[in-house]
Amino acid sequence: EAGVTQFPSHSVIEKGQTVTLRCDPISGHDNLYWYRRVMGKEIKFLLHFVKESKQDESGMPNNRFLAERTGGTYSTLKVQPAELEDSGVYFCASSRQTEAFFGQGTRLTVV
Amino acid sequence: AQSVTQLDSHVSVSEGTPVLLRCNYSSSYSPSLFWYVQHPNKGLQLLLKYTSAATLVKGINGFEAEFKKSETSFHLTKPSAHMSDAAEYFCVVRMYTGNQFYFGTGTSLTVIP
Numbered sequence: 001e002a003g004v005t006q007f008p009s010h011s012v013i014e015k016g017q018t019v020t021l022r023c024d025p026i027s028g029h030d031n032l033y034w035y036r037r038v039m040g041k042e043i044k045f046l047l048h049f050v051k052e053s054k055q056d057e058s059g060m061p062n063n064r065f066l067a068e069r070t071g072g073t074y075s076t077l078k079v080q081p082a083e084l085e086d087s088g089v090y091f092c093a094s095s096r097q098t099e100a101f102f103g104q105g106t107r108l109t110v111v
Numbered sequence: 112a113q114s115v116t117q118l119d120s121h122v123s124v125s126e127g128t129p130v131l132l133r134c135n136y137s138s139s140y141s142p143s144l145f146w147y148v149q150h151p152n153k154g155l156q157l158l159l160k161y162t163s164a165a166t167l168v169k170g171i172n173g174f175e176a177e178f179k180k181s182e183t184s185f186h187l188t189k190p191s192a193h194m195s196d197a198a199e200y201f202c203v204v205r206m207y208t209g210n211q212f213y214f215g216t217g218t219s220l221t222v223i224p
Binding site for chain 2: 004031033035042043044045048055056091093098099100101102103104105
């Protein structure tokens with residue numbers, strides 16, 4: 001069984017540019033989560049999908065962040081325009097029932 | 112309300128000695144509790160989970176954790192540390208009311224040869 005995959009693994013962009021992160025969950029997992037770890041700080045919740053619906057997006061920092069989950073399969077997280085403080089590691093996770101399975105993360109650097 | 116507190120940001124042990132990583136939680140309801148490990152440049156890997164069954168939970172790589180409701184703790188232990196255990200460890204709580212996973216701040220484990 002394939003795990004959660006995230007693309008790209010690293011991204012370096014300039015302030016003001018747009019970046020789109022992708023997450024492919026484990027097949028059959030209805031729950032999909034995005035988390036972020038800003039350098040040296042704790043891992044923070046961004047949002048939660050159940051199938052294609054946003055169940056909870058209370059952790060999204062501002063309207064520069066847009067998440068979608070087309071057809072309840074893969075998800076994208078777009079940052080537009082990116083700011084310096086958006087740098088960090090973005091984790092995606094999927095879950096069927098109890099535990100969550102995490103991807104390896106996307107390290108985003110905004111310069 | 113719910114939160115997770117990892118009491119130590121850094122722990123150093125000598126190879127072959129026991130490991131203890133502490134975690135306390137606060138929760139209004141019976142939670143599910145997890146320990147995840149992140150090795151350098153790797154993703155988060157599930158070590159073990161507690162979901163209201165046996166209070167002593169065994170995980171991978173010789174790790175185990177004990178759920179103590181009276182102390183609201185879920186400490187992670189291993190009898191004998193190995194060099195490959197050097198990593199960052201996260202205690203995580205999941206509340207079914209909100210369905211989120213809440214992370215502790217992480218404990219960095221160093222194993223000294």
